[in-house]
Amino acid sequence: GAVVSQHPSRVICKSGTSVKIECRSLDFQATTMFWYRQFPKQSLMLMATSNEGSKATYEQGVEKDKFLINHASLTLSTLTVTSAHPEDSSFYICSASGGIGPHNEQFFGPGTRLTVL
Amino acid sequence: AQKITQTQPGMFVQEKEAVTLDCTYDTSDPSYGLFWYKQPSSGEMIFLIYQGSYDQQNATEGRYSLNFQKARKSANLVISASQLGDSAMYFCAMRGGYQLIWGAGTKLIIKP
Numbered sequence: 001g002a003v004v005s006q007h008p009s010r011v012i013c014k015s016g017t018s019v020k021i022e023c024r025s026l027d028f029q030a031t032t033m034f035w036y037r038q039f040p041k042q043s044l045m046l047m048a049t050s051n052e053g054s055k056a057t058y059e060q061g062v063e064k065d066k067f068l069i070n071h072a073s074l075t076l077s078t079l080t081v082t083s084a085h086p087e088d089s090s091f092y093i094c095s096a097s098g099g100i101g102p103h104n105e106q107f108f109g110p111g112t113r114l115t116v117l
Numbered sequence: 118a119q120k121i122t123q124t125q126p127g128m129f130v131q132e133k134e135a136v137t138l139d140c141t142y143d144t145s146d147p148s149y150g151l152f153w154y155k156q157p158s159s160g161e162m163i164f165l166i167y168q169g170s171y172d173q174q175n176a177t178e179g180r181y182s183l184n185f186q187k188a189r190k191s192a193n194l195v196i197s198a199s200q201l202g203d204s205a206m207y208f209c210a211m212r213g214g215y216q217l218i219w220g221a222g223t224k225l226i227i228k229p
Binding site for chain 1: 150152154159160162167217221222
């Protein structure tokens, strides 16, 4: 159990376009979802935390208007990178928690690799 | 402030040998949890092992064990009998509130 999916796994887009990444908890209700960004050979950087039905809480330095997060249901959160530019190219990972698991841990999606040309 | 430190950017280990990945942490909270994750080149984060601050015994999960030294604030991951498939990035993380505080990671390469 406790599976989190992400779609797409890989996306290449042109500069100026918007890209939507979906994160779904497949077999549990995710009261909280997290969005991370990871640059090559670096650690995960938390971008924002979202709770179902409320606005996301963004980390310092993360542009809210650039990275739109919607947690519309207990099983779905989306991250939209608006007007993407090459510097937005990165690996984006979502995770979800729902008070389940022996350690109340976050369960991670497989990640989305975004390349902006 | 809460912090996780992994001082080994990279390690080379001969196959079948044991390997210890270092992790030290800093927190003033008496209750915390420590996680280790493996990230292969595919990018997925694979949960390996967890240690709670009040756990009396060191955590073990198959070939993985956690050397938890609370007074020294260290939570080193020990992998016994390393395999080629163990080659990956390894991250130590601490639960701080509802978030995870991440270390910089250690790149482990197992040599045949």
